[in-house]
Amino acid sequence: MNINGIEQGISLYSYNQRYVEQPSYSADTMFEELNKLGVQKFELVGACQFNEYPRPGAGEIDRILAAAEKHHVTPFSYGGYIDFGRITGHTPTDEDFILDLTADLMTARELGAAFVRETNIPNHLLPLAAQLAEYYGVSIGIEVHAPSKPSDAHIQEQLAAFEDIGSDRLGFIPDFGCFIERPTAPGLNQYINNGASPELLEYIIANRHSGISEADLLEQVRAQGGGQAERQAIADFFGFLSFGPADIDGFKTLLGRSLYFHSKFYYISEDLQDPTIPMRPLLEAITASSFQGVLMSEYEGHAFHNDDAQEQLGRHLTLEQNILNDLAPARV
């Protein structure tokens, strides 16, 4: 589906629940699912999908490419990691970052992906990263991921570094998980099912932005009888499920340097609403910019052990299409 220059893709990470739990669930199965949803472009995350990482064997890459060809789907982007803590007790050096980045560029090129997504490259290495990207013909996107927000100083410093370097091979991949405005009901139910007290969860939510540190909040909750489930909620709410007012203005500052978007979501209701992430303002900002490219849907309901990726992806794609079609006349 391509609506005024914006195309929808799917991150295979969306299918992680079954991929991790079911030994026989493979990329081939995922590509069948993409076909059913009418999606051609996908992102593959190496550390999730491959048996060897950071450098998968030729056989593993060949198997992905053969399955993609069979199902007429295309590797659009490759999700990398900088595993700079791989060597126990070792203080990471520039060489550790360069090795992992190079390995990911090699793999992305072998897959035929135009983009590699990275989580962590120090600013002083970005000029070298741009040069390596040029050599390999693969653009490098730094993911802007919760708990970071676009307006954070380190993100804005990275934006300035991109502008200074001036390479089209470097940019951002904003992840919509940055814009969670409140925890989802399915997520809260999962903590409750794991033994969390609803009252303590409300206490944690109320105090998330009160200025108290994660460690101090954990101590307070323990003192009130909280256990493992509450501990998990605190860790999540200070981490990848961090929530608060969506930083839409900050998001707009990144649009000129955004390569594509991780359209992250946790739950779409039957009436096609995302109660957690403000999709319309985000898509309005993208539509109002000159961006032409891919919205990569990424379902993360499996964080709550929800085994409904295909249904949720279908709803999410439709939600995006509804908003984009609605906004299309406003786009020049």
Place this chain on the structure above:
Amino acid sequence: MPTSYMKLPYEDKVLRPDALTAIALETGPVGFRLDIGLNYYRGLPLSAVEEFTLSIDGEQIPDHLLLFEFDGKLFPLSQLPLAFSDFWSVKKNLTVLVYQGGLKPGDHIVEIGLIMRCVYMQFAPGIWGQIDNSATRTLTLKEAA
């Protein structure tokens, strides 16, 4: 600040129902093997293992009796932190071999304590995110193959 502590909901694949198998040689039962899956959304290097304990029916196995088998290689517990180029993917098991004379047939309470370093998430020099891969299950001992 990134998430400092993670226990994901894939706990059922850490100790699957068929994970515990007797080891027998010509002399009879000599020990057991336990297959351990990863409770994480992505693979990690074996060097990320920071703490490992194994108890059977409440009795902890001494470290010197833990012998790990991975991709055809053997590692004592003390060598796991050095295995930074061995990648434990979400589809693979780490197997621990224990030669303690064998277990009685039937059910056993198996408890592993396994803390792993999140190798891409550093808070401060030397301070990394932690992944709790621990699990406790009652498993039925399978006969030696």
